[in-house]
Amino acid sequence: MDTFDWTSIPGALPILADGMLITLEITATAMLVGILWGTVLALARLSGNRPLAWLAAAYVNLFRAVPLVMVILWFYLIVPTLLQRWLGVSQSSDIRMISALVAFALFESAYYAEIIRAGVQSVPKGQVDAAFALGMPYPLTMRLVVLPQAFRNMLPLLLTQAIILFQDTSLVYVIGLADFFGAAYKVGDRDGRLVELLLFAGAVYFILCFGASLLVRQLQKKYST
Amino acid sequence: MSYNWNWDIFLSPTPSGESTYLGWLLNGLQWTLTLSLGAWIMALVLGIGLGVLRTVPNRLLAGSAAAYVEVFRNVPLLVQLFIWYFVLPELLPTTLGDALKQTDPLAQQFFAALLCLGCFTAARVCEQVRAGIASLPRGQRNAGLALGLTLPQTYRYVLLPMALRLILPPLTSEFLNVFKNSAVASTIGLIELSRQSQQLVDYTAQAYEAFIAVTVLYVLINVLVMFGMRVLERRTRVPGYIGGK
Numbered sequence: 001m002d003t004f005d006w007t008s009i010p011g012a013l014p015i016l017a018d019g020m021l022i023t024l025e026i027t028a029t030a031m032l033v034g035i036l037w038g039t040v041l042a043l044a045r046l047s048g049n050r051p052l053a054w055l056a057a058a059y060v061n062l063f064r065a066v067p068l069v070m071v072i073l074w075f076y077l078i079v080p081t082l083l084q085r086w087l088g089v090s091q092s093s094d095i096r097m098i099s100a101l102v103a104f105a106l107f108e109s110a111y112y113a114e115i116i117r118a119g120v121q122s123v124p125k126g127q128v129d130a131a132f133a134l135g136m137p138y139p140l141t142m143r144l145v146v147l148p149q150a151f152r153n154m155l156p157l158l159l160t161q162a163i164i165l166f167q168d169t170s171l172v173y174v175i176g177l178a179d180f181f182g183a184a185y186k187v188g189d190r191d192g193r194l195v196e197l198l199l200f201a202g203a204v205y206f207i208l209c210f211g212a213s214l215l216v217r218q219l220q221k222k223y224s225t
Numbered sequence: 226m227s228y229n230w231n232w233d234i235f236l237s238p239t240p241s242g243e244s245t246y247l248g249w250l251l252n253g254l255q256w257t258l259t260l261s262l263g264a265w266i267m268a269l270v271l272g273i274g275l276g277v278l279r280t281v282p283n284r285l286l287a288g289s290a291a292a293y294v295e296v297f298r299n300v301p302l303l304v305q306l307f308i309w310y311f312v313l314p315e316l317l318p319t320t321l322g323d324a325l326k327q328t329d330p331l332a333q334q335f336f337a338a339l340l341c342l343g344c345f346t347a348a349r350v351c352e353q354v355r356a357g358i359a360s361l362p363r364g365q366r367n368a369g370l371a372l373g374l375t376l377p378q379t380y381r382y383v384l385l386p387m388a389l390r391l392i393l394p395p396l397t398s399e400f401l402n403v404f405k406n407s408a409v410a411s412t413i414g415l416i417e418l419s420r421q422s423q424q425l426v427d428y429t430a431q432a433y434e435a436f437i438a439v440t441v442l443y444v445l446i447n448v449l450v451m452f453g454m455r456v457l458e459r460r461t462r463v464p465g466y467i468g469g470k
Contacts, residue, residue, distance in 0.1 A: 062444070065401075065405075065443060065444045065447040065448075066405070066440055066443050066444065067404075067405040067406070067407075067408035067409075067419060067443060068405070068408075069408040069409060069411060069412075069419050070408060070419050070422070070436070070439065070440060070443065073419070073422070073423065073436065074436055074440070077432050077433070077436060163299075167299075167300070167301035167302070168301065170301040170303045170304060171303055171409070173303060173412060174411070174412060181301065181303060181304060185307070194311050194312075195311065195312045195315045195316075198304065198307050198308055198311060198312050199308070199312060201304055202300045202304045202305070202308055205299065205300050205301055205304060206296065206299045206300050209298075209299035209300070210295055210299045213295075213298075213299065
């Protein structure tokens with residue numbers, strides 16, 4: 001066993017920080033779009049409109065049945081073609097980031113939709129009846145009565161999902177995008193210090209995710225009383 | 226659409242002439258199934274063991290099982306896989322590590338992926354088992370002990386038979402996750418199903434056919450597993466519980 005040589009890490013910190021920015025950018029976008037689009041999907045699935053509910057269910061189930069790796073590859077195939085046709089973006093420009101953003105946003109929506117559906121269902125039925133009895137129309141009932149309570153109930157789950165999402169962004173490796181993990185791998189490969197860089201990346205992910213999960217647990221305790 | 230659909234591509238022979246592209250796909254499917262089922266068995270055994278440890282009175286044992294779960298849950302699967310594949314041989318004693326590097330690359334990829342997926346999934350199974358045991362009334366454990374059963378016997382005959390049946394639904398989704406997570410093994414070069422789709426694109430340039438075929442196969446696995454687990458759930462249902470008779 002060779003002794004460890006960590007000397008290539010300090011010099012690589014700017015590259016790694018750039019990678020972390022990409023990771024965070026994908027996580028934040030996917031979380032934001034995922035929660036918005038996921039809410040729409042969840043409400044569609046719970047709505048009385050049969051075809052709409054069926055479509056939303058099909059969307060959610062399809063995305064949940066396919067590995068994320070395949071989803072990323074699919075969008076890397078589809079997005080460039082669409083961009084070229086609709087926006088006339090030249091094929092040579094770097095569309096990896098855009099396809100990764102689209103893939104993660106649409107993929108995460110399916111998972112968020114399930115969490116939000118459970119959250120909406122956790123609100124007592126009487127709340128909806130009371131709102132209707134007060135003469136509120138459906139959109140207002142959802143916006144002012146059901147969703148605020150539902151989001152409060154499911155906040156810990158939404159955040160836990162965000163931690164999983166943060167970890168999953170490392171899979172953009174399959175389309176060669178240099179997120180935090182990709183950057184660490186590249187530096188390790190370049191300097192012949194793959195072992196150290198991989199362990200370093202693992203440690204960074206662990207500290208961030210473990211810290212975040214402790215915070216979520218604390219939040220949960222605070223809300224559950 | 227200017228794309229040329231050609232579904233016959235699956236029946237045409239591969240460059241080496243030994244197989245058709247469909248044969249490649251089925252070969253990838255076989256690797257996905259072998260890897261996932263192997264990892265699932267490993268995860269069940271290890272996960273149930275860890276789940277039990279998390280609930281025993283001994284602080285040290287419970288603490289170590291909890292630490293295991295935190296480590297494997299808070300590092301991305303891809304990073305774990307690369308650590309198993311690239312780092313582990315370096316950390317072993319030199320002779321053993323070198324011997325490992327001499328073995329068949331396919332075997333190296335497969336076992337790294339198997340260990341990685343098994344350990345990763347075990348952490349998740351552990352949490353389900355813990356939750357299952359915790360959901361049982363406290364009286365069950367006490368009754369077992371009061372009857373003179375030892376602690377291991379109480380787990381074996383009282384707690385686990387109930388807990389495992391109660392957690393079947395969440396275990397189903399973990400089982401499904403194993404198949405999906407196995408696609409990550411493509412990153413270290415294991416030619417499983419998702420890697421095969423990329424290889425088909427490289428060789429035939431019929432990207433849509435390849436991707437659709439692979440996606441359908443994953444959905445099919447999903448449907449089969451869900452169906453199988455539902456049958457198992459019905460057969461092991463506990464009378465008197467929700468969903469039981």
